Amino acid sequence: MLNKVWRWAGQYRKAKRNLGDAPHLIQPNLIQLIRDAEFWVENKTYSADELAVRFHHRAVLVHPFANGNGRWARLAADLLVTNLGGTRFTWGGGNLQVVGESRKAYIDALHAADSHDLGPLIKFARS
Numbered sequence: 001m002l003n004k005v006w007r008w009a010g011q012y013r014k015a016k017r018n019l020g021d022a023p024h025l026i027q028p029n030l031i032q033l034i035r036d037a038e039f040w041v042e043n044k045t046y047s048a049d050e051l052a053v054r055f056h057h058r059a060v061l062v063h064p065f066a067n068g069n070g071r072w073a074r075l076a077a078d079l080l081v082t083n084l085g086g087t088r089f090t091w092g093g094g095n096l097q098v099v100g101e102s103r104k105a106y107i108d109a110l111h112a113a114d115s116h117d118l119g120p121l122i123k124f125a126r127s
Contacts, residue, residue, distance in 0.1 A: 006067065012026045012027065012064050012065065013063075013066045017063065020069075021063065033055065033062065037051065037055050040054070048081050048086040049122055052078075052081035052084070053122045053125050057118065071097075090125070090127060092106060105124055106124055109124040
């Protein structure tokens with residue numbers, strides 16, 4: 001993930017895309033996501049796995065960067081779940097950057113989460 005880092009890495013995207021929030025909503029929506037996650041942790045709203053996967057899904061929906069959103073969101077979810085006492089996710093065990101079965105399963109699980117069914121994404125994260 002940190003090899004050959006883009007010059008613009010870490011900068012929010014400035015252009016509207018077919019995926020993600022409008023550029024002017026990126027920062028406030030990420031702040032809201034962090035506040036929601038803090039609430040979930042403080043109130044033990046979800047298990048560590050579900051909380052981290054919910055965070056991942058919402059981060060992907062915001063789609064803050066021009067590229068690398070899934071990688072960044074998976075890393076954030078891994079850090080979150082381990083800080084909550086869980087173990088890192090395996091995320092299907094395949095290369096999700098390459099079109100194939102693992103990437104299709106990941107995208108399908110994200111689409112299920114879009115419809116409020118987090119089960120497939122939690123299962124994929126642990127597969």
